[in-house]
Amino acid sequence: MCSADVRAQYEAYPYPERKPTDERKRLVTGSPSLPVEMDHWLWGGARDWSQPLRVLVAGGGTGDALIQLAQLLTDAGRPYDITYLDLSQASRQIAEKRAKVRKLDGITFVTGSLLDAASYGPFDYIDCCGVLHHLPDPQAGFDALAAALAPNGGMGIMVYAPHGRSGVYALQNAFGRLFEGLEPRQRLKRAKAVYKALPDAHPFKRNVRVVDHEQGDAGFYDLLLHSQDRPFSITELSNALERAGLELAGTPEPMLYDPTPLVGDCGAMPMLERMQLAEDLRGTFKTHVVYARHAGGGLAPPMGAPDAVPHLRGVDAEMLAAHVAKMGNIAIDTAGSAFSFDVTPDAATVLRRVDGRACLAEIGAGVEAFDDVWAQVEAALCGAGMMHYSRILL
Ligand SMILES: C[S@@+](CC[C@H](N)C(=O)[O-])C[C@H]1O[C@@H](n2cnc3c(N)ncnc32)[C@H](O)[C@@H]1O
Known part of the structure; x- marks a missing residue:
């Protein structure tokens, strides 16, 4: 279900505003729904990408997640089958034109409600970005997406946050x-x-x-001017997932959800309480982006595992290595919060070997105390969402 006002809004003003011909100039990217990031949080960095990824983009709007996923999987030479679903015909037309400009195939366009998602599934991955908080009954949306998710599947969700x-x-x-x-x-x-x-x-x-x-x-x-819009605290989001039989698998920038830089050691405080504390103390979260999966399923990111293959995001390995060699730290400025991590000079050597293909056993070859060096790199870069594990390029 959706109110007449919401439908009228997205027919009059498809969101976000996109010009299909801009696809010739740039690719819009962001979390969730970057294949490497999905693999890291949902499949232990070990998904078999030779198997087609069955995807639902629920409330796909003008197509940002659809285009990102289809283009990145095409670039990686990996098979996929994507269903785009949205109530708005006007939004769908723009998404279709964007896919056409890029000559992307493997996409089925559907005009309809995500409450019927299960009838198009099951899906290995569901993107639902900026939609659930606009439903009259958001829980019905969480439940419908959970029903459309394959047993080992995962979701990337964005909902608005209050502060x-x-x-x-x-x-x-x-x-x-x-x-x-x-x-x-x-x-x-x-x-x-x-x-x-x-x-x-x-x-x-x-x-x-x-x-x-x-x-x-x-x-x-x-x-x-939205007529249907409610924000979720991280606790409310986690509760909605739980009611749908899902669980939080991770957030793209976990360091932002860690209150210890602000208040010191939190002792045995449960994870969700810690995250809520960080949300309340930072006061700046406009959204929550999370990965989720069926409760009790899934694999944790393969931190430090010898066969894990790291990828850098948004940073050039050589430039980062040069900075580390000169300054002895990794400095990160994210969402208005600055972080600095001290690292040993050997971190520069190992960072130069990160190319999305080499595994940790190869990256660490000949480096003294590699596990310690790498633990410092991981704490900084995985914490900031700047490094993920995936074998997608192998
Ligand atoms: C804020 S836009 C987000 C678009 C896109 N996901 C993005 O992040 O760029 C919300 C979209 O959800 C769609 N929508 C709202 N309720 C829906 C429902 N029940 N089923 C399918 N789509 C819905 C709207 O038509 C609109 O295109």
Whole structure:
């Protein structure tokens, strides 16, 4: 189910705003749904990629996750079969055009509700990004996706988080009351006029980390005029997963969910409480991106395992190695929080050997106390989502 307002919104303003011809210039990438990151969190870095990956992109919008997955799997020469599912015809048309510009095949486009996901499955992987918090009954969405997931399958989910969206819900409430009954284009015009008159002290105007309203009409509408939008704390998200028979497998930047840099040792505090503490203390999370799987299933990332194959993300191995050799640390600035990890000079040697093909046994050959050196590298880079394990290129 979906409210008439939500459907009308995404027909009028497909989200996010994308021009299919831009596919000739750039690939939009991000978490979740990067194959290497999925493998790391869901399949112990050991998925057999010669087997086709059956994927559902649930609420696929204008196609970011669809295009990312299809293109990266095509580039890696790995087989896939992707079902794109969304209520909005206008969004689907844009996603289809993007796939066409890139000459991507292996995609089935479906206009329909994710509540019927099981009838298209089962799937090895489900992407559901920015959708579940827009359902009238989000739990029904979690349950429907769980029912569509194969026994060893996994999901990448993004839902909104409350603290980093301060000011958003006050404006959604006000605009919702003011513009009830108007069609989307009138709402947008009127809301933009009122927005200009808001005082600079409004919590939303003070919230410099939320910028979607500056990214075109679809961005403004999705952020401030949505009629169905509820954020989840990490505890609420974990509870929703649990009720659907799922469990949290990991988060792309686990160091952000660790409160110890802020408060010191947390003793025996359970993991979810620690994560909630970090969310409350940091106060900046706009979203939660998590990987999930059926409860009790799945494999942990293969930290330090000799046959594990590391990949770097978003950083050049040579540049990082040069920095490490000069400074003796790995410095990371992520989501407004800065971290620095001391590492030994040998870390530069091993980082130069990370190419997505060499396993740890090969990377460590001839390096004294490799396990210790590597543990430092792992703590910094895996913690920041800058390194993952996968055998996808072998
Ligand atoms: C905020 S957009 C996110 C699009 C895309 N997942 C992304 O992250 O770029 C939400 C999308 O979910 C779709 N949607 C909302 N409710 C849905 C439902 N019950 N079943 C399928 N799609 C739905 C909307 O049409 C819209 O395209």
